[in-house]
Amino acid sequence: MPNIINDVKLDFKDVLLRPKRSTLKSRSDVDLCREITFRNSKRTYRGVPVMASNMDTVGTFEMAKALSKHGLFVTMHKYYTCDEWKEFAIQNPECLKNMAASSGTGNEDFERLSSVLAAVPELTFICIDVANGYSQHFVEYVRKVRSKYPDHTIIAGNVVTGEMVEELILSGADIIKVGIGPGSVCTTRMKTGVGYPQLSAVIECADAAHGLKGHIISDGGCTCPGDIAKAFGAGADFVMAGGMFAGHDECSGEVIVKNDQKFKLFYGMASRTAMQKHAGGVADYRSSEGKTVEVPYRGPVEATLLDIMGGLRSACTYVGASRLQELPKRATFIRCTQQLNNIYGPPM
Secondary structure: OOOOOOOOOOOHHHEEEOOOOOOOOOHHHOEOOEEEEOOOOOOEEEEOOEEEOOOOOOOOHHHHHHHHOOOOEEEOOOOOOHHHHHHHHHHOHHHHHHEEEEEOOOHHHHHHHHHHHHHOOOOOEEEEEOOOOOOHHHHHHHHHHHHHOOOOEEEEEEEOOHHHHHHHHHOOOOEEEEOOOOOOOEOHHHHHOOOOOHHHHHHHHHHHHHHOOOEEEEEOOOOOHHHHHHHHHOOOOEEEEOHHHOOEOOOOOOOEEEOOEEEEEEEOOOEHHHHHHHHOOOOOOOOOOEOEEEEEOOEOOHHHHHHHHHHHHHHHHHHOOOEHHHHHHHOOEEEOOOOOOOOOOOOO
16 A cells, blocks of 8 residues: 655745844854764865755866855766866865765766776765665665775765665765755656655754764755755755856856847756766656756856855844854744745845
8 A cells, every 4th residue: 555644744945944032243253164074984074064066067167166265065077087187186276175076876987986086086075976865776886985985975865764864874975965856957756756845854864864973965955045044954964056056157058148148058967968968868768857947147156155155144143053053953943835025026
């Protein structure tokens, strides 16, 4: 018999953070940096735990240079060559502490990852990224990478339930990516009917991870700085975004001009566009699970990342958290039926 879970599961749009009395005098008093020591690698990270996704339009070297200046993190797309990595590392060694090399789970992926890590030994983060983190093959691949790289910090995902978070941490991962289907250019929920509301997924997965001294990333579903604040309030240690970083100068691709308006292409990594680019097309045993959209051109990413950091500082002052790390302890969520007054249209 099919199972139905009757508990209500919530998304970012379903809640608001309740304000609380605060002794903070200014947003500038809030410390957004976190210092995190990882369970399996034993390494310590310090920075602003907001990440740009490893999509090939967003996870670029140019994005890494821009975000690293402010202590933010970029998971790089996996299609850069060893020579490109070497050249970047020589010219920008200060960025490497805020970057992860990405890998799929195929033999070619493992060889490519090994080559990159051999070429750039200062790179200590590995992101093992698949759409479906529930396969036994994925678990075994995480174990394989942990065995070869015992001192590297491993990011693994994506999953949305506590038991899988626990299995991946016990298999060697340090940080688990949480999110199936919430992304702005992901169509997994439409094509497969599979998913989990992101706020509830983060709350439940954070609880499972923290019980084992592991950590999680809320990956996807954020449309504005307020959603990022909610993800941190729900217990995420890192928040990853793709669409919020799309459309900038630092993203790959040319600027497209239509009717005197500028755009840049943005697409999911399971989209027809991505599969055509990297695999020669959509294999006949699967369907495309991503969209391709033209995002309005937004100029340099600097203004966007400052807006994100400003929103986070403001959220912390509203709930009385002097450090980002305190936000989950100070967060109380209120269920709501409406967040915004859009009588004059959506906010710009």
